[in-house]
Amino acid sequence: MKMNQMVKRSLAVLLAVFMVVMAAACGNNDNNSGNNANSSGNSEAAGSEEKVSLNMWTWHPSPEVWEPILNKFYEKYPNIKVNVSVYPSLDYQQKVPIALTTGEDIDIVGVQATAFAAQIEPYLEPMDGLMKEYVGADWETKYDASSIEQARKITEEFVTAPVGSAGAMVIYYNMGILKELGLEAPQTYEDLKEIASVLKEKKPDVMPMAIGGKEGWTLDEVVLSLLGQQTDLYNDIRYNQASFNTPEYVQAIQDFKQMFEDGVMTEDVMDLDYSRSLEVFSNGQAAMFVQGTWESYLLSEPIRADKQIALEDVGLMAFPAVSGEGTPSIRSFIDIGLGVTQTSEHKKEAMDFIRFMTLEEGADMLGDQFIVVPSKVGYTPQAETLTSDEAKASYERMVELVQNPSADRNNLSSLSAIIGSELQRVILSGQDIETTVKNIQSEFETGKYN
Template identity: 50%
Template sequence: MSHLVRRSKSAIALVLSVMLVLLLAACGGGNKDNNAASSGSSSPSASPSASEGSASGEQVTIKYWTWVPSADDYKPIIEAFEKSHPMIKVDLTVMSSLDYQQKLPISLSTGEELDVVGVQPNMVKQLQPYLEETDGLMKQYVSDDWQSQFDPTSITQAKKLSDPMVMVPVGSTGASFLYYNNKMLQDLGLQAPKSYDDLKNIVKTVKEKRPGVLPLSLGGKEGWILDEIVLTLLTQKSDLFNKIRYKEGGKWDSPEYLEAVKEFKQWIDDGVISQDVIDLDYTRALETFTTGKAAMFIQGSWAASMLSSKYKSTNNIALEDIGLTAIPVMSAGGKPTVRSFLDIGMGVSKNSKHKAEAAEFVKFMTLGEGADVLGKLFVVVPSKVGFTPDLSDLNATGQESFKKMQELIASAGADRNNLGSFSSDVVGPELQRMLLTKTPPEDIAKNIQKEFDTGKYLK
């Protein structure tokens, strides 16, 4: 009998315990997300979504839109994410940069249920109303000290774009680099140019000994690349771009910018840049170089995938040895440098119904395996602290070039926080006009400043 009484008392105690737990859960359950956000837990497992699952416990699909890298490059990244997160699927859409700039703001503003979007720096102000604030999101789903896991410069630059931040840093790039066919140069008894005289000599030698080869290829049809060259020449001696960009009194018709435009005109007068490039867009300019029909090529560090043996094999690029270097300094007092900025970010849409899963994907892409794979593609230098590139896929020239690229990006002379359409719609066409008509640099600088004074480009 006493045995039955003890069992009854135990059963009653158990029932009371369960009822108490249920009661407490009912009182606190309606504020679960807010409690998680304010608790300050530094453990990702404290978030509503388990690292390998979804917040709902059911399989969900998140929509991810971006412009870089290619869908083929993303395939192994997304496969790895879905393998480690079996309850989350990723519906990927990759567009060209121009299409992306046009379509993304419309889609977000009309309420399309996107979850994660790639963020270009020059789009932040436009996208800010439609993106979740980064700090609260990352504190809730990653950790209170999430910013310490990123390179401090990338956080500073993200805050320059919007404060509060609405994008998580992915990585930085430099503006313009000079790529070169190292084997072709060696066959001609030449080396990568370290000075403008070296550059002129390469152009002269290629014209004489390789008459069917374009000495320097670039997408001159897209005027922004000409702007990139001029701004790089400017930054070799001045941080004027930052003074203009951040309203610190800089002007486009100042002596510093005029000197850079004159140096660019010298490239034209010396035949370093020929009118042949005005018919080349990015794709054709790249193809001209990768098929051995050009000795050199100017483009940003996002083209550094060409250093990779695997990339060359996958894309049928037969060039044996590709290197990159800084654009040569034009005159005394300058130093080889680039403009660099946080070039790729990720944001979570306010329209998303799967914010926990979206944040999990962002964490994977910026602090996890996704960032490492992006780094191996050599299209970006990841912003996460402790990233070490795997250079085993690069030959000696490639390894030396990549290290040089990292050093230049880390010590950039100015921000590459560009002014949206001002480069492509205003500056680019003016520089194209100088290339075609030999318009005086003074007129170019005055025209650029006159249009800038309208106030349409720097709010």
């Protein structure tokens, strides 16, 4: 009996040592594989007050975006140092749960509004109490209402402070090409058909609409945008496992197919991936481009110049109704959220940083780079970022769309790719819509996506 107890104790000690070594190894590997965006700041701590160091892990935005944001933060909070580690999205989804489980020294985490959020929820501090203590009793009035509503949806408890949202899909259009053709900015589906028709006659080498059709998820996004003009069915599918096999979804695919039949989209888009479709539009080889609002920097002349995109002027619109009457709309959702770990010993300082990123200059800096539509109430981009009337009107249109979505863009990514493959068959192989919807519903009913 005593021997068994000694063996058990020895095994327990060995296991504890093993876990410590593994945690340390994980930390070392993370430091080597992540990209750090850590600036020392422009000022040292006042007097003899000790500087607090925070560790933050995220996947977005990139390190070069973080550097000026951190410098601005240090001007306002000189006694706080933030070590930001940025990982590729898929690596991030794998690393963070392990790091939180093994007690990695992390104070703040970027929260993706996917199943990832629910996975790490047990390790995050409830946000209601933190907001009341460090932002104020009226904190909810300082954020866009839809952002708070969405943040409360992604986990059982509210553990995510919303930084900003993005939506899909929108149509970007090249005003330089349209003016050259004697056309106005499009508003209706008939306008899109006219653009395609005039291009075919006068500029046959210019694609009417570029989209990364080779990556099927983009096609799924278009169909869901068309669906949202009539109904919020997607939310019922996403949260309640409702059926795709409805007249509204069938009509959305029919409208999608109609765009190819009318020449608004051509089969050439099926050879384009995301990067190539953006390149085609940026080079003036397409009059229009379909992607999410995360590409809305295209509206900004100074940012286009910085990226060496030689387009005269760019506008943005939602997909118009293809058939019947519908309200042009997009699906949107929180694109960046921030959470405080339960193990953090510096919750006040962590909330100082979250307040800066959601309600102060940090939020403004992300907005001015068009990375997200900030969740803070009252944000407006700097005047120099939007120089044309078309760009200004398009930005206002985008904000209205993002803040008033037809449904949540809370995607089931793996299902989206499968749906995209079915939609490719509709266009390239002539697969009938009834079979397409049946295949999609059958896949959904496998239970993999609940």
